[in-house]
Amino acid sequence: MFESAEIGHSIDKETFGAEVPALREALLEAQYELKQQSRFPVIVLINGIEGAGKGETVKLLNEWMDPRLIEVRTFDQQTDEELARPPAWRYWRALPPKGRMGVFFGNWYSQMLEGRVHGRFKDAVLDQAIAGAERLEQMLCDEGALIIKFWFHLSKKQMKARLKALKQDPLHNWRISPLDWQQSETYDRFVRFGERVLRRTSRDYAPWHVVEGIDPHYRSLAVGRILLESLQAALANKPRKHEGNVAPLGRSIDDKSLLGALDMTLRLDKRDYEEQLVTEQARLAGLLRNKHMRKHALVAVFEGNDAAGKGGAIRRVAAALDPRQYRIVPIAAPTEEERAQPYLWRFWRHIPARGKFTIFDRSWYGRVLVERVEGFCTPADWMRAYGEINDFEEQLRNAGIVVVKFWLSIDQQTQLERFEEREQIPFKRYKITEEDWRNREKWDVYSEAVGDMVDRTSTEIAPWTLVEANDKRWARVKVLRTINQALEEAFAKDKK
Amino acid sequence: MFESAEIGHSIDKETFGAEVPALREALLEAQYELKQQSRFPVIVLINGIEGAGKGETVKLLNEWMDPRLIEVRTFDQQTDEELARPPAWRYWRALPPKGRMGVFFGNWYSQMLEGRVHGRFKDAVLDQAIAGAERLEQMLCDEGALIIKFWFHLSKKQMKARLKALKQDPLHNWRISPLDWQQSETYDRFVRFGERVLRRTSRDYAPWHVVEGIDPHYRSLAVGRILLESLQAALANKPRKHEGNVAPLGRSIDDKSLLGALDMTLRLDKRDYEEQLVTEQARLAGLLRNKHMRKHALVAVFEGNDAAGKGGAIRRVAAALDPRQYRIVPIAAPTEEERAQPYLWRFWRHIPARGKFTIFDRSWYGRVLVERVEGFCTPADWMRAYGEINDFEEQLRNAGIVVVKFWLSIDQQTQLERFEEREQIPFKRYKITEEDWRNREKWDVYSEAVGDMVDRTSTEIAPWTLVEANDKRWARVKVLRTINQALEEAFAKDKK
Numbered sequence: 001m002f003e004s005a006e007i008g009h010s011i012d013k014e015t016f017g018a019e020v021p022a023l024r025e026a027l028l029e030a031q032y033e034l035k036q037q038s039r040f041p042v043i044v045l046i047n048g049i050e051g052a053g054k055g056e057t058v059k060l061l062n063e064w065m066d067p068r069l070i071e072v073r074t075f076d077q078q079t080d081e082e083l084a085r086p087p088a089w090r091y092w093r094a095l096p097p098k099g100r101m102g103v104f105f106g107n108w109y110s111q112m113l114e115g116r117v118h119g120r121f122k123d124a125v126l127d128q129a130i131a132g133a134e135r136l137e138q139m140l141c142d143e144g145a146l147i148i149k150f151w152f153h154l155s156k157k158q159m160k161a162r163l164k165a166l167k168q169d170p171l172h173n174w175r176i177s178p179l180d181w182q183q184s185e186t187y188d189r190f191v192r193f194g195e196r197v198l199r200r201t202s203r204d205y206a207p208w209h210v211v212e213g214i215d216p217h218y219r220s221l222a223v224g225r226i227l228l229e230s231l232q233a234a235l236a237n238k239p240r241k242h243e244g245n246v247a248p249l250g251r252s253i254d255d256k257s258l259l260g261a262l263d264m265t266l267r268l269d270k271r272d273y274e275e276q277l278v279t280e281q282a283r284l285a286g287l288l289r290n291k292h293m294r295k296h297a298l299v300a301v302f303e304g305n306d307a308a309g310k311g312g313a314i315r316r317v318a319a320a321l322d323p324r325q326y327r328i329v330p331i332a333a334p335t336e337e338e339r340a341q342p343y344l345w346r347f348w349r350h351i352p353a354r355g356k357f358t359i360f361d362r363s364w365y366g367r368v369l370v371e372r373v374e375g376f377c378t379p380a381d382w383m384r385a386y387g388e389i390n391d392f393e394e395q396l397r398n399a400g401i402v403v404v405k406f407w408l409s410i411d412q413q414t415q416l417e418r419f420e421e422r423e424q425i426p427f428k429r430y431k432i433t434e435e436d437w438r439n440r441e442k443w444d445v446y447s448e449a450v451g452d453m454v455d456r457t458s459t460e461i462a463p464w465t466l467v468e469a470n471d472k473r474w475a476r477v478k479v480l481r482t483i484n485q486a487l488e489e490a491f492a493k494d495k496k
Numbered sequence: 497m498f499e500s501a502e503i504g505h506s507i508d509k510e511t512f513g514a515e516v517p518a519l520r521e522a523l524l525e526a527q528y529e530l531k532q533q534s535r536f537p538v539i540v541l542i543n544g545i546e547g548a549g550k551g552e553t554v555k556l557l558n559e560w561m562d563p564r565l566i567e568v569r570t571f572d573q574q575t576d577e578e579l580a581r582p583p584a585w586r587y588w589r590a591l592p593p594k595g596r597m598g599v600f601f602g603n604w605y606s607q608m609l610e611g612r613v614h615g616r617f618k619d620a621v622l623d624q625a626i627a628g629a630e631r632l633e634q635m636l637c638d639e640g641a642l643i644i645k646f647w648f649h650l651s652k653k654q655m656k657a658r659l660k661a662l663k664q665d666p667l668h669n670w671r672i673s674p675l676d677w678q679q680s681e682t683y684d685r686f687v688r689f690g691e692r693v694l695r696r697t698s699r700d701y702a703p704w705h706v707v708e709g710i711d712p713h714y715r716s717l718a719v720g721r722i723l724l725e726s727l728q729a730a731l732a733n734k735p736r737k738h739e740g741n742v743a744p745l746g747r748s749i750d751d752k753s754l755l756g757a758l759d760m761t762l763r764l765d766k767r768d769y770e771e772q773l774v775t776e777q778a779r780l781a782g783l784l785r786n787k788h789m790r791k792h793a794l795v796a797v798f799e800g801n802d803a804a805g806k807g808g809a810i811r812r813v814a815a816a817l818d819p820r821q822y823r824i825v826p827i828a829a830p831t832e833e834e835r836a837q838p839y840l841w842r843f844w845r846h847i848p849a850r851g852k853f854t855i856f857d858r859s860w861y862g863r864v865l866v867e868r869v870e871g872f873c874t875p876a877d878w879m880r881a882y883g884e885i886n887d888f889e890e891q892l893r894n895a896g897i898v899v900v901k902f903w904l905s906i907d908q909q910t911q912l913e914r915f916e917e918r919e920q921i922p923f924k925r926y927k928i929t930e931e932d933w934r935n936r937e938k939w940d941v942y943s944e945a946v947g948d949m950v951d952r953t954s955t956e957i958a959p960w961t962l963v964e965a966n967d968k969r970w971a972r973v974k975v976l977r978t979i980n981q982a983l984e985e986a987f988a989k990d991k992k
Contacts, residue, residue: 032923032926055820062814070824322555324551327567328566
């Protein structure tokens, strides 16, 4: 895999000097076109052998191009805010918006390789990390990102010579860290696992480019050209649309449906309600103060029919708690900054730190509900969202976050009554809009979308709870009880 | 100051029960109106004696109102990301956007009081903190924010009784921290310094409301009503405009001006330039690696005439450095999320952590330049900006951030030549727009604005450097040298 990057590529000074001006101009041109189109972000991943010129090359790119449109990020020591959240959070918060370029040093590949090379885990865990990186990149590319991955290579002999030379150069010897010397000793392992990683993660949508790093002229020109060609190709591309080749989801062939199977007559009388509500609220308050909560966070997702009582249920959950413990994130139309990012970005930014509780009033499921039904995204987009959402929730779960998801379901008659009530009560009239009435006409397509959503995203790690919500009391108690059970199960597993 | 909050106010259960429903409805109504108008944010500060019901009252407000529109924030332990920046950064990042309400526990008042009560500093430092809080609140209010400040009070006797009662209540005794008991011992000091703080920071635009905390019904109703009345008054207000009563800035009464006094013939020949550039770049690279840099951060602001060579100068600065050390923030029109915040917010979000370097390509001075000249804000707005900007930069400086500010100045003839050149060179044509030609016609008003800006914001802590930029070489070397001198001066002070 690295053969052709150990053969001593080089470019002489004259050739280099002659080629650079045109390359620079073309790179600048591409960069401004990228900004003008603001159609996709560019993510450049920098990996490879220490001493192979990673830093120098990026420095040079910043000189050649307009550095105001390039964001260089290194991910070294995690901050305590990052440590309290899933590992990918730090990358999500550093993603460049559409029209800009982000250069990531010390990215997900560096981290998995370092862990494996230093024996912190074995191949199975490395392969998990590889699969995670693949899914992340696939998703970013599907969302439009251009990902360019560079592996700067040196043969073992070249690396040793280079480190020695750097050490003797007083102007540059600050660049070598103790880690670099360590890497010299672990070169063989680094290359071996590097190959495994490259082999599995070089994909048509985000291929690796292995660049021999020994000659500065060669590597600079090579990187500059790859960057230019990738940029130009992406800028010339029409926005990808692939409505055509999406496999259809099967439809129910009898009249049975998940929502139809709910027992909508379930209810609680006032006395039982008040008693159970207080009990469950006290239980929740206790659980959130439990010392196990230090290892966990809680995410509750509320979806449901319009007027199904999401707001009321959320208030009963919140009422149990100190307002300093939770945050409620109401999801409406994305802001301009959110629209310049992959659709999951605006949820990642609200992921709670350990010990905290975030309530999403509507959520990432908008993608497979309203965006699907209203055609705000293509069928290919919402079809892939099921898998992306499962990945997302798995990352939350792996970081100790307990994820509970509610679909509050009411029947059409109940919805009609509540709409009419809302229109009559002054302080409720804000809750009802023309759009609500329009959505009502699409009852059946929404129901179908809900059925598909539950089938495809109700998982062991983050199951859906369907809540019979014709009776608000029943719904509220069921919501609270479900949250409590989920927390207790998570705490019980800690003890094992 | 606290007299009328120690007289045992109380409301009986029946009165309370009778009053609450209408209050709740009105609060909800106001809250939705706030959201609908999205014209200003509401900041509620919660302070006072431990045990006086601060937490309980906010919890109740969250039950009464729609908690989805309220963001409750506590500021306890600073995270390492916060510790690496000026103290106010944590408040700026938590500000609610227009249309929403933020409730701040453990805010700036808590922090100054705690420091003073526990003897970490004396009155002089407390008074500095008080003055800082005043300026912050004045600015927030001028930017439209509604600030409501509550002081929950208890007499000493009431407090002791309350803590004792809480301790005996198994459902609530988790609420008392060791700190609370400590506060019981320091009650007198707390009240004494609290009074000092309240006296000085109760202003027409953001008055304190002292609420006796012993009776839950009384304090809940009192707080609810104050909140409602404040909200209603602000919602009914027309947006404040006070163009009328702005004192005029004096005009130059001869023909001399600051920019006119620059020697625009200053230049460097190519050889001197290349030599000096390399020297200054190496010096900068060395300074940023200096161990003193761990205590500092660097902010460089670039302003100047169109085509004065800001981009080129920034690139020469960046070229000296490892791209992982700096970030360049190009300032264009604010995004939607930025427009929902005070104008300084979008700069606070990019303030570097200690050890880092941020280059602003245009900056907060847009307020007193383009916004002033184009009438994007009222004269009152840009007039107060001078003081606000000085406050802002003082905060940066106090946190160890070295602030250097450049105005790159060219004459009209040079600008014309550069505009024409840009129109002819393909990869430079992105740099010139219709707007640049239009701005050129306003040369004199811009010059006047620049003169005022320098006179009013060139301070000992963050002086302006006017750069004669007809000759790009001269300008670039002067910029680099100025940055280096500023860093060296800061490092020299560390040693003393």
